[in-house]
Amino acid sequence: MNRNFFLVGIAFFGMINGLFNQLWLIFALLYVQPLAGPLLFGNMSLTLMFASLMVSTATVILGGIPAAIYERVTGAQESNGVSLWIWLAGTAILALPAAGNFISVGL
Numbered sequence: 001m002n003r004n005f006f007l008v009g010i011a012f013f014g015m016i017n018g019l020f021n022q023l024w025l026i027f028a029l030l031y032v033q034p035l036a037g038p039l040l041f042g043n044m045s046l047t048l049m050f051a052s053l054m055v056s057t058a059t060v061i062l063g064g065i066p067a068a069i070y071e072r073v074t075g076a077q078e079s080n081g082v083s084l085w086i087w088l089a090g091t092a093i094l095a096l097p098a099a100g101n102f103i104s105v106g107l
Contacts, residue, residue: 001081003079003084006084006085006087006088007084009088009091009092010060010063010064010087010091011060013059013063013088013091013092013094013095014056014057014059014060014063014091014095015056016095016098016102017055017056017059017091017094017098018052018053018054018055018056018059019052019056019098019102020098020099020101020102021055021095021097021098021101022101023097024055025048025052025055028051028054028055028058029047029048029051032047032050032051032054033047033051036050059091059094059095060091062090062094063087063088063090063091063092063093063094064087064090064091066086066087066090067083067084067086067087067090068083070082070083070086071083
């Protein structure tokens with residue numbers, strides 16, 4: 001399977017989790033608002049999008065940790081199909097709480 005399909009799937013699950021996971025989004029918003037609020041001119045919608053971007057990025061990073069451990073244990077020099085599957089599965093598992101909200105919105 002082409003490597004780009006894995007990366008698109010990983011980004012998709014990260015985006016779903018960043019936009020639709022209410023718990024992580026509120027948690028990130030509470031920490032972003034005092035720090036990035038003045039930087040974003042106090043605009044709440046920009047602050048919310050920045051918090052969503054932070055949650056999406058955290059999902060991709062946390063989903064990649066098991067794949068990195070697998071690559072380290074096997075001694076792989078670059079990502080192979082197995083490690084990309086592990087990374088995709090990790091981000092999918094992290095995005096499970098947001099899947100219900102994503103389906104109910106009906107995008």
